[in-house]
Amino acid sequence: MPKIRMIDIAEHCGVSKAAVVRALNRPVERSELRPETWARIRAAAEALGYRADWRARALAGGRSHTIGLLYDGLYPPLQGFPGRITAEIARFLSEASYDLLLLPTDREGWREKLVDRRCDAAVIVGEVPLAIDGSEPLPLPVVTVNARGRNPYPRVEPDDAGGATLAVAHLRDLGHRRIAYFGELPSRRRAHPSAQARHQGYRDAMRAARLTPQVFPDLDSLEAILGQAALRPTAIVAYTDAGAARIMQSAYRRGLRVPDDLSLIAFNDDPEGALLSPPLTTIALPIQPMGRAAADLVLRLLDGDPDVPPVTAIAEDLRLRESTATV
Numbered sequence: 001m002p003k004i005r006m007i008d009i010a011e012h013c014g015v016s017k018a019a020v021v022r023a024l025n026r027p028v029e030r031s032e033l034r035p036e037t038w039a040r041i042r043a044a045a046e047a048l049g050y051r052a053d054w055r056a057r058a059l060a061g062g063r064s065h066t067i068g069l070l071y072d073g074l075y076p077p078l079q080g081f082p083g084r085i086t087a088e089i090a091r092f093l094s095e096a097s098y099d100l101l102l103l104p105t106d107r108e109g110w111r112e113k114l115v116d117r118r119c120d121a122a123v124i125v126g127e128v129p130l131a132i133d134g135s136e137p138l139p140l141p142v143v144t145v146n147a148r149g150r151n152p153y154p155r156v157e158p159d160d161a162g163g164a165t166l167a168v169a170h171l172r173d174l175g176h177r178r179i180a181y182f183g184e185l186p187s188r189r190r191a192h193p194s195a196q197a198r199h200q201g202y203r204d205a206m207r208a209a210r211l212t213p214q215v216f217p218d219l220d221s222l223e224a225i226l227g228q229a230a231l232r233p234t235a236i237v238a239y240t241d242a243g244a245a246r247i248m249q250s251a252y253r254r255g256l257r258v259p260d261d262l263s264l265i266a267f268n269d270d271p272e273g274a275l276l277s278p279p280l281t282t283i284a285l286p287i288q289p290m291g292r293a294a295a296d297l298v299l300r301l302l303d304g305d306p307d308v309p310p311v312t313a314i315a316e317d318l319r320l321r322e323s324t325a326t327v
Helices: 006-013 017-025 035-048 054-061 080-094 110-118 160-173 193-208 219-226 241-253 271-275 287-302
Strands: 066-071 099-104 121-125 142-145 155-158 179-182 214-216 235-238 263-268 281-284 311-314 317-319
Touching: 006 017, 006 035, 017 035, 066 110, 080 099, 080 121, 080 287, 099 110, 121 287, 142 287, 155 160, 155 287, 160 179, 160 193, 160 235, 160 263, 160 281, 160 317, 179 193, 179 241, 193 214, 214 219, 219 241, 235 241, 241 263, 241 271, 287 311
Parallel strands: 066 099, 066 121, 121 142, 142 155, 155 311, 179 214, 179 235, 235 263, 263 281
Antiparallel strands: 281 317
């Protein structure tokens, strides 16, 4: 049986080959075609048994329709928040007929795999690899997601400062005035950008409310205060859900009850947070909107869009559960 080509689909549908290319390579919302024409071409391709040949497509159009996922170390960012955001990026890119290729940057030949046209663009999730940070900009479009390096690649990130404002406002609405912050400080070498944004957002929100910030960078410094009722905060904003879980354990050992004696709110909305006792109130990272924004930025860069913003900040949401209460 002869191989079905795009020109065969075009003749079958009575349209141009260019129309077939648009229908097969883009989702309907990004296609210039009428929805009924797009659907008719797609249906014909399936009925005729068309299978895309990525090598021929790369030679003809200058694209492989492959996006490199760059990461450092042995394990790709497929666990936790990085894994969830990577899954969303892959899903949205697949709607435009693009695939992700895992490329560890600590192995020889990764640059060659980018520049020999096997990848049209690259995405970086969670942390900029050491091999890329500070080096010459890569010779292809790059989008970073919840990661910030020295090169000015367009990036997508959560509005962590706005999330900290949400957290403090929620606790203030419950009557709290002694509101502390627990977590990693941004002074650490290669600290994640969220450390700076959440910490500074907390401080700014406290000052705007004319309240005194109280920061605990580690559990030892916090535990020294938890046993002193006169000095103990009535509420804590934790840098991560995991940090909030550690505070719960420490409070329990001292006979303190959450939220009766201590309200807790954190960041990330990890699935485990809802399984804590009590379930954790948290600032949820906008995983799906960030994935969509990252995929959209990649496609805009590939299309030569001159108006791609340097930073796309996505608002975070408050997830109310049972770890916060009125004071």
